[in-house]
Amino acid sequence: MSVVAPGSPSATATTRPSTASPSAPGPSNGPSTGTARGSEPGRPTVDWRIRFGALSLIWGFSFLFIKLGTDGFAPLYVSFGRVFFGALVLVAILAVKRQRLPRGARTWGHLAVAALLLNALPFSLFAYAELTISSTLAGICNATTPLWGMVLSLVALSEDRPTRRRFAGLGLGFIGVLTVLGAWQGFDGQDPTGTLLALIASLSYAVGWIYVRRTLSDTGNSHLSMSGAQLLLATAQLAVVAPVFSPLPTSFPVVPVLSIVALGALGTGLAFLFQYGLVAEVGPTTATMTTYFIPVIATAAGVALLDERLTWNTPVGALIVLAGAALTQGGSRAKASRRPAADAVREHTRQPAPQRAGK
Secondary structure: OOOEEOOOOOOOOOOOOOOOOOOOOOOOOOOOOOOOOOOOOOOOOOOHHHHHHHHHHHHHHHHHHHHHHOOOOOHHHHHHHHHHHHHHHHHHHHHHHOOOOOOOHHHHHHHHHHHHHHHHHHHHHHHHHOOOOOHHHHHHHHOOHHHHHHHHHHHHOOOOOOOHHHHHHHHHHHHHHHHHHOHHHOOOOOOHHHHHHHHHHHHHHHHHHHHHHHHOOOOOOOHHHHHHHHHHHHHHHHHHHHHHHOOOOOOOOHHHHHHHHHHHHHHHHHHHHHHHHHHHHHOHHHHHHHHHOHHHHHHHHHHHHHOOOOOOHHHHHHHHHHHHHHHHOOOOOOOHHHHHHHHHHHHHOOOOEOEOOOO
16 A cells, blocks of 8 residues: 555555555555565554544545645645655654665565556546546545456456455446436536546556555565655656646745645655554454545535535435445455455555555
């Protein structure tokens, strides 16, 4: 998850202990697929329920922070700031814990791909999407990641076979998306381009988790080390791309700057640590339930703080999407000996986000 993302999401590309990855929701997203090894965090002093609630709030508010960030900066710079401040947090913690970044060109090469699929690309697509769609709709689109993950896992993982339940979930999720968009009205009032970008961002998370599962499940590095490296690579990627497509910022308005700092430091840095701790303490299944709270919080934040318009079909469609996503997360016919791999991928594809926060 690897690092997450709400967006989603999140979520970095590493794997969780035993059968879950670090960034499920990482959001991952919470995103283990293998047996990444490293020092485990000490026993937490704050009850896991409080940390679960905090993580859900952080990722839910990520879409609001994206919207506020794009009020002052081009989308690519919003994404750059997000991974930059997220990387600062994780690198600082690496230094405190005296952990090293991963070694080996092969590992860094795979991490570069993970950084693109799980951070640089989806973060940028969500930022571009929110130029024309509400943060509420972006948060709901982020919740389609498990649906994409189910489709892709059927193709990429032969052991993850389809069931009637999972196909029903996929169909229900599709109906939910059409309900959110108001298909019977000809999608009136929704920007098709922005919505498509948000859906592609969610698809990118799912593709990224499949890639992580296949390439980075047994590197021998800690989740923190892998996530820090992934965010550093995403920062480098956007540092090169952003100036090519957008002029450098000439002003730094306070609210957009603070929003980007919060989006990166909290939603892409601190959120990963919360989620990794939850996975270690209560398991990936419980930890990744944040996925189902993110669109609710994103909707409440958008309506209450940004005065975004909310019609009946938006919350109803969101509930249908979440119900479909829940159905796709179980019922595999894989043999018992193969279940860990399939379960791990399903955990990965639950969130917006290696650091998916703002899955």
